[in-house]
Amino acid sequence: MNPTVTIIMATYNRAHYIAETLHSIQKQTFQNFECFIVDDGGTDNTLEVISPVLRTDPRFKFSKRPVSYKKGLPGCRNYGLDLAKGDFIIFFDDDDVVHPDNLKTSLAVVQNEKVAFCHYQKQAFEKVVPNFEFSEPKIKQALNSFNLYDIITHKIGLASCTVLWNKKCFETIRFKEELLYAEEWECYTRIISEGFEGVSIKNVLYYNRKHPNSNxxxxxxxxxxxxxxxxxxxxxxxxxxxxxxxxxxxxxxxxxxxxxxxxxxxxxxxxxxxxxxxxxxxxxxxxxxxxxxxxxxxxxxxxxxxx
Structure with a gap:
């Protein structure tokens, strides 16, 4: 049976963070997913660190970014998109923590509201992950081309890891591999300008780690x-x-x-x-x-x- 959701995670020298990220994904209350971990040419012991997960959980797959994709997040994500078997796509970073109900909640919103994507909120942390809050989805607003100004000006923050997408959004769209920053902002703006409509919810479902070495x-x-x-x-x-x-x-x-x-x-x-x-x-x-x-x-x- 094909997975419902494909998780795509680019990684580069994050052996000291990535295990915590993968364990938070394993704790998802929605379990029918695959997770592609795409290494961007790192030189640390990431593979050694994540080997226990790869051995015991076949949903997690590790591969090196092929040379046919440019170095960087966009190339890794495009490679993941070309491998994806799920009907829905989500991007997670290799140094963050995912709420246990992330997939369950965002998937339910997309299916119940009959939209192409669900945007949820994130919360930053440095060392200690905030306590998880569990609640039913709270619809904040509809998202479409009428919201482009707020999306472009970051009033509505469609960050790389705060959206669950229907795979059809990426049928003809990929990340621009020449970009080394704001690649998701540019890509997501293109998706919405194509007429895809979504929903934003108030729930915090993602926790991004603050540190100076992030993009x-x-x-x-x-x-x-x-x-x-x-x-x-x-x-x-x-x-x-x-x-x-x-x-x-x-x-x-x-x-x-x-x-x-x-x-x-x-x-x-x-x-x-x-x-x-x-x-x-x-x-x-x-x-x-x-x-x-x-x-x-x-x-x-x-x-x-x-x-």
């Missing part, structure tokens, strides 16, 4: 590789939304504001080009961009004055 930690430490990838992801999103006639002024304004922090990549000029702005549109946004630092300074000054 997110490196990005917020201004790692140039992560930062450059984020700028490239922004341009890919602009192109996709422009093609689908979903690039609104509010989304464009958000990206142009961000471009102030990416002058080394000439992001504003690149956004102008990819958005195919008209003559009037170019002038409008060039003026907005030119006066943006002044507006941000005045806003900050006003905020301090009245705080």
């Amino acid at each position: 997110t930690g490196e990005f917020f430490s201004n790692n140039p590789i992560r930062k450059k990838s984020n700028s490239e992801a922004i341009l890919l999103v602009v192109v996709n939304l422009k093609e689908k006639q979903l690039l609104t002024d509010s989304i464009l304004r958000y990206f142009i504001q961000i471009s102030l922090d990416y002058k080394e990549y000439k992001l504003f000029s690149a956004i102008e080009e990819k958005a195919q702005l008209s003559g009037f549109g170019k002038i409008k946004w060039q003026i907005f961009y030119a006066f943006l630092p002044v507006r941000l300074y005045l806003y900050s000054f006003k905020k301090k004055l009245f705080s």
Whole structure:
């Protein structure tokens, strides 16, 4: 019998964390799953650490990322997608902890609501995993192309490991393997712009470990590789939304504001080009961009004055 859910986990030198992650997956109250662990060329003893799980639980499978897929999370996840037998897909990281009811709850929501995906909440921790809370699913809101602005601006946080997807969402879509940061944000935006609809629930079903060596930690430490990838992801999103006639002024304004922090990549000029702005549109946004630092300074000054 084929598994209902395929879990895809990329790993790279996380021998000190991954066993805890796998044990939390084994404790799932929904048991009909397969879990592909894809090694991205690590040099530590990850395989030795997880060997007891591989020997005793055939649902877990370990493999090296083939050279036909680029090094990095996107390549590992694409490889996992091409192996997947489940009707539903979920991505977990190799240093986090999964709520025991994660699969049970998110799968029930997708099936009961007849939607393509379920988004749930996550909670960060450093050393001690918070106590699990068990409750029935609490619907927060519907998610579709009308929510693109909130998704793009991270008001709705579709993180890589907080969504259970129907496999049909990935029939023609894969992660961009050239991206080394924001790859899931770019990919998930494409899925939703294709018209797939989902549901967001209030339940916390995932616990992400905070540490400086994570991709997110490196990005917020201004790692140039992560930062450059984020700028490239922004341009890919602009192109996709422009093609689908979903690039609104509010989304464009958000990206142009961000471009102030990416002058080394000439992001504003690149956004102008990819958005195919008209003559009037170019002038409008060039003026907005030119006066943006002044507006941000005045806003900050006003905020301090009245705080």
